[in-house]
Amino acid sequence: MSDFKILGNEEWCQFDDLRIPAIKARVDSGAKTSSIQASKIKIFTKGLEEWVRFEVNPVQDNRSISILCQAKLVDVRYVKSSQGISEERPVIKTNVNIAGNVFEIELTLANRDTMEYRMLLGREAMNERYLVDPSQSFIQGDITDEQLEEKYKPYTTEKKGLRIGLLASNPNLYSNKRIIEAGEMRGHKVVFLNVEHVYMKLDAATPEIRYRGGNILDKFDAVIPRIKPAVTFYGCALLRQFDTLGVYCLNSADSIGRSRDKLFASQLFSKNDIHIPTTGFAKSPMDTKDLIRMVSGAPLIIKLLESTQGKGVVLAETNKAAESVINAFKSVQTNILVQEFIKEANGHDIRCFVVNGKVVASMQRTAQKGEFRANIHQGGAASKVKITPEERKLAIKSAKVFNLDVAGVDLIRSNKGPLLLEVNSSPGLQGIENTTGKDIANVMIETIEKKLKYKQ
Numbered sequence: 207m208s209d210f211k212i213l214g215n216e217e218w219c220q221f222d223d224l225r226i227p228a229i230k231a232r233v234d235s236g237a238k239t240s241s242i243q244a245s246k247i248k249i250f251t252k253g254l255e256e257w258v259r260f261e262v263n264p265v266q267d268n269r270s271i272s273i274l275c276q277a278k279l280v281d282v283r284y285v286k287s288s289q290g291i292s293e294e295r296p297v298i299k300t301n302v303n304i305a306g307n308v309f310e311i312e313l314t315l316a317n318r319d320t321m322e323y324r325m326l327l328g329r330e331a332m333n334e335r336y337l338v339d340p341s342q343s344f345i346q347g348d349i350t351d352e353q354l355e356e357k358y359k360p361y362t363t364e365k366k367g368l369r370i371g372l373l374a375s376n377p378n379l380y381s382n383k384r385i386i387e388a389g390e391m392r393g394h395k396v397v398f399l400n401v402e403h404v405y406m407k408l409d410a411a412t413p414e415i416r417y418r419g420g421n422i423l424d425k426f427d428a429v430i431p432r433i434k435p436a437v438t439f440y441g442c443a444l445l446r447q448f449d450t451l452g453v454y455c456l457n458s459a460d461s462i463g464r465s466r467d468k469l470f471a472s473q474l475f476s477k478n479d480i481h482i483p484t485t486g487f488a489k490s491p492m493d494t495k496d497l498i499r500m501v502s503g504a505p506l507i508i509k510l511l512e513s514t515q516g517k518g519v520v521l522a523e524t525n526k527a528a529e530s531v532i533n534a535f536k537s538v539q540t541n542i543l544v545q546e547f548i549k550e551a552n553g554h555d556i557r558c559f560v561v562n563g564k565v566v567a568s569m570q571r572t573a574q575k576g577e578f579r580a581n582i583h584q585g586g587a588a589s590k591v592k593i594t595p596e597e598r599k600l601a602i603k604s605a606k607v608f609n610l611d612v613a614g615v616d617l618i619r620s621n622k623g624p625l626l627l628e629v630n631s632s633p634g635l636q637g638i639e640n641t642t643g644k645d646i647a648n649v650m651i652e653t654i655e656k657k658l659k660y661k662q
């Protein structure tokens with residue numbers, strides 16, 4: 207008993223083999239094994255052995271210090287989190303150094319960024335070595351902030367800023383140029399990734415993302431998707447792969463996919479009590495007449511399920527015209543929505559730009575004379591607008607039902623109050639920045655920093 211050293215409820219640990227000079231551990235005799243926070247965990251083979259590669263951010267609330275570690279894999283355990291979700295946790299063995307006392311411990315790699323401490327020291331590591339005095343901290347010696355900074359100096363120069371991938375198709379588009387510019391202004395490296403030049407390797411042990419030429423894309427902290435409708439399917443598959451590899455995506459594959467299906471989106475809105483113009487959908491031409499009645503008859507709107515820039519939106523002025531257009535689309539197996547025409551909108555609509563749950567800018571678009579569609583691509587003109595609290599609430603809620611971090615929410619003002627038209631997952635920046643003078647690209651980059659707990 208007299209040989210045992212005493213630990214407080216927190217102690218500093220050092221890992222020479224992992225090149226971690228100091229990490230604050232919560233001493234937790236309630237836990238069996240010790241664990242360390244790790245991200246971008248990847249199991250790989252080295253000869254006949256299985257190894258694991260991972261990144262540790264050893265300093266609390268400082269993501270800019272990141273240490274790339276590798277160690278032999280000794281086990282993979284399944285741990286149930288407090289939310290009941292089973293998580294795979296690789297286990298490694300490595301030497302820990304507590305105030306000069308060096309011994310081997312088992313560490314599970316916990317892929318959780320919400321851990322209050324970067325490390326937990328469990329009772330297996332303390333057995334036959336330590337007793338715990340929970341009333342004290344750092345009995346084995348404390349480290350001041352200055353000393354910690356000194357220890358991590360070599361690492362802070364190693365990595366400055368985040369590495370952000372811009373997954374898009376055209377680097378010369380205003381929006382893409384602005385995102386790259388804003389990211390670089392904030393000290394990050396933004397790399398343009400052409401959606402069609404990215405491909406993936408799928409297997410359980412070493413999933414990968416590669417770029418044309420064979421480079422492995424494994425150094426990204428975040429990806430900004432700007433996926434054009436023509437490549438939604440492929441782009442979303444890439445985003446799922448980035449997500450699997452622990453890369454944060456500003457708009458997930460799921461949220462983009464769901465928002466692009468106008469029918470699914472309309473169903474989600476009505477389910478969540480978000481008001482939209484009355485909309486109908488039917489398979490057979492036999493139901494066309496009733497479909498028209500259902501949306502209060504002509505004039506009415508017919509929309510292709512997949513349309514942007516207003517190209518697939520048609521106004522049918524009479525019931526006869528509506529019937530023949532609807533049946534014509536059906537005869538070529540094209541899916542369409544039939545929608546009540548909001549006449550009183552008078553060619554106006556409102557675009558609210560929602561980022562991270564806030565409306566950061568909004569503008570009104572006004573259709574050209576003789577046109578009902580307010581899209582800029584249809585000759586619409588943009589102007590500043592002050593939105594009502596009700597409109598603001600509607601815009602925020604609409605982005606939230608899809609879980610979109612960035613959304614362009616289109617509303618229309620009707621006699622019954624604001625109605626939702628649609629939610630875009632890659633809203634353009636040019637019109638809204640030029641109309642409102644707001645630096646929206648910068649807000650998008652700030653959101654990534656917040657989500658990743660990155661400090662300048």
Ligand SMILES: Nc1ncnc2c1ncn2[C@@H]1O[C@H](COP(=O)(O)OP(=O)(O)OP(=O)(O)O)[C@@H](O)[C@H]1O
Binds near residue numbers: 518546579627
């Ligand atoms: N029910 C409606 N009543 C009146 N006007 C409408 C209605 N639906 C759409 N519009 C007008 O037509 C425009 C285009 O419609 P919508 O936004 O649904 O199509 P879109 O092709 O997806 O356009 P984008 O994605 O580029 O914004 C709207 O911005 C609005 O001005």
Ligand SMILES: [Mg+2]
Binds near residue numbers: 513515628
């Ligand atoms: Mg659209």
Ligand SMILES: [Mg+2]
Binds near residue numbers: 515616628
């Ligand atoms: Mg629209």
